[in-house]
Amino acid sequence: MKQKNRTMSVFLFIFFVIVAIITLLPLALLAVSSLRPGSDLMRYGLNFSIDWSTASLNEYKLLFSGANNYFTWYKNSLIVTIVQVALALFLSSCVGYGLAMYDFKGKGLIFGCVLLVMMVPTEVILLPLYRLINRMHLINNMWGIILPYLVVPMLVFFFRQYLMGIPKDFLDAARVDGCTEYGIFFRIMIPLMKPSFAAMGIYQGMSSWNNFLWPMIVTNSITKITLPVGLQSLLSPYGNNYDILIAGSCFAIIPILILFAMFQRYFIEGMTAGGVKG
Amino acid sequence: MKKKSFFKKLLYSQKVAPYVFVAPFVITFAVFFAYSIVSMIIMSFQKVAGANSTFVGLENYRVLTNSIFIKSLKNSIFYTIVSCALMIPIPLVLAAMLNSKPMKAKATFRSILFIPALTSVVVAGVVFRMMFGELEGSFMNQVIGVFGKDPIIWLRTPATVWLVLYFVCLWRWTGVNMMYYLSGLQQIPQDLYESASIDGASKWQAFWNITVPLLKPTIVYVLTISIFGGMAMFSESYMLFNGNKSPNNVATTLVGFLYRMAFEQNNLGIGSAIGVTFLAIVLVVNVLQLALNGTFSRKER
Structure with a gap:
């Protein structure tokens, strides 16, 4: 009985981890993309590939620039x-x-x-x-x-x-x-x-x-x-x-x-x- | 005591106080709700041009035979039915699983699943519009690319448009409905499950024979908000297509058509006629629903 509860618990946990990842995925996409230049999104689409050499907080600087x-x-x-x-x-x-x-x-x-x-x-x-x-x-x-x-x-x-x-x-x-x-x-x-x-x-x-x-x-x-x-x-x-x-x-x-x-x-x-x- | 003026005494009496408390509702109800409904009904029989309005009888209601109106009504009904079919059982099963004894870190998962509800329809629309973009590199095209499928223009064909709309709906509201179910589940005594398991009932049997019947009030509530949320859907479609303009009206809903007539084409009479029709539909659905379920308020009063 204890053993059964344990496998159940592991199964449930893994299941909810997957659900949580799917739930957070769109927001993670948004967060990652906010580090890429906007023109990139226009050309390549919204996805997780990110070139760390061009990643920057420029978008946020622009946001706070007041322009x-x-x-x-x-x-x-x-x-x-x-x-x-x-x-x-x-x-x-x-x-x-x-x-x-x-x-x-x-x-x-x-x-x-x-x-x-x-x-x-x-x-x-x-x-x-x-x-x-x-x-x-x-x-x-x-x-x-x-x-x-x-x-x-x-x-x-x-x-x-x-x-x-x-x-x-x-x-x-x-x-x-x-x-x-x-x-x-x-x-x-x-x-x-x-x-x-x-x-x-x-x-x-x-x-x-x-x-x-x-x-x-x-x-x-x-x-x-x-x-x-x-x-x-x-x-x-x-x-x-x-x-x-x-x-x-x-x-x-x-x-x-x-x-x-x-x-x-x-x-x-x-x-x-x-x-x-x- | 005697020094208090008559009015002050009256205001402070136990007879008058309740009316003071409910006054804000009565005033806003009269000014904004009742007035709006009445003026909408009157306008629906009028042709309004600037300051002049003339009565034209049922002329405005001819819009009800307009093919785009019929299409948008069908869209709304279809969306409502499918979204209820998704948004009632899925969060219920998730809530029951999350609430079960062997589950760990309940509070964390409950919060994570609720997070999408904190985002506005605009943010959700921006993300989903771009996730389901038509570019090869758009996230969902990459996903289906893994399975060897060619990129799709998601927001063009009806089947994929609706798929995206249901994704948005599921993403934003699963956590909310789950929260309602979880709060309902707290009120089910735990010993019911214990005695059921002593009697040899399986988890599944316990779910069907204890959880579902005892959660009926919550299910009815979730059904109610899902129906009205579904019938009133507009912003999601507006955001996905960046305006009230889905190709061939694939995703034009009842509110979308009302918005087009009333605000884009500035036709107040027809806009009102659609509003009145919408109101009638809502009231009919309400009566049907109350008749089927018994109201969740009546029992309590």
Whole structure:
């Protein structure tokens, strides 16, 4: 039995090593290619062959030289991501809290609407939403990107789920002690919700940082676009931008990778605690 | 207490507080969602030219018989079905294997498999577009070269285009779905497996008779997000072809066609008609799905 478990363990381990290599392969290709001149990629294609005598960090030097808009886009994306994550976490947790902890008229209807928005892909309302943002004069404005996603239904659902696990007696005890309704939320609930904030922070950070379609629609000025939209604009058929494109793509993954590495323990815990239950 | 104004007291009362908490959702729902849906439905019956719009009845809905629309709808449905067939069982089996007792270094592999999800569709698109490039030296052409095959122009024929799209989908989402399954697996009591193995059940039997039925809520959830992700697919195809322009519309999806009509050709009426159709499809799929599975929220309420 022990012996059998051992071979099983070795087999599983080798299997997952292979899966991991396949998973990381495209990113490794990207990283290796970022050391080659862009013209090389154009001529020979994206592959692992690298001539170490011509390999250099020139692409990254070019990226940091400031002779392009890369860091303007980077800054735009950082600001949009930070503001959006902060607002979405705060507002969605309020809504989730209201739905989980109180009984009030219209609660079922409101929760139904949360589920409805969750189920309808935003792509459905792309056009009317764009017209609305246009009429609000928010084209090429950070708020045009952020406003429609202030309250994220997925987050509301998750926070509600998470809070349902907390006994309501907590609230009554706090009320007896003279805490106001909002005091309970800010002083008692928010600290209790920390793991779920970490999980949803990563989730929302990922989707804001990587969001492509909506920012592409509401921004078009070269200095207002976000990083994914900017990178996409470098993909010209002539390949003259490949230097920045490849190095820039590598460098774009870094902040989110750091965030994930720092909080991944909470991410997984939080997902488990608030995740889908029967 | 008496000094507090009436409004302040009202605001702080236990009756009003919940409405304050849910207000942000109600406001954004009304302004962005409900308004958008209503204006889209109205626009779908109009011909919009500048500031003037005239009602034209069902004229805009004639687009539904357009052959490219039908093709893009077929593409979306086909993509959704195949991606569900891939994205539900594969991550499930991986999660079960990763969660099994003899497995070592679980956390490391779980994180590695999740990494692709951290990249944007743009970065994924750039890499896959070039990996499956048409040059002899493009990575995938080198790979098939090892088996003595000539280089292929991957992004031209339907079969290989779709193959690449499924690769992108598998690469980006396997780790995410696996994470959902892993969190579901944590909630299955371990002693169920122990008593099953005492009763002489094989690993495979335990998987089919314990894991799968008890994971049903998670499976339903993964199915739901896979369906809506599949129906809404657009950015992947946009990135692979560097624009909304696959040869012969091989990979034009429903959203791709909507984007073309609404934003590239600036035809608001037809764009809206497609949007309304899309909404109707989503709602029908939803009702069907809820009827088949029972909602994952209802049980809990």
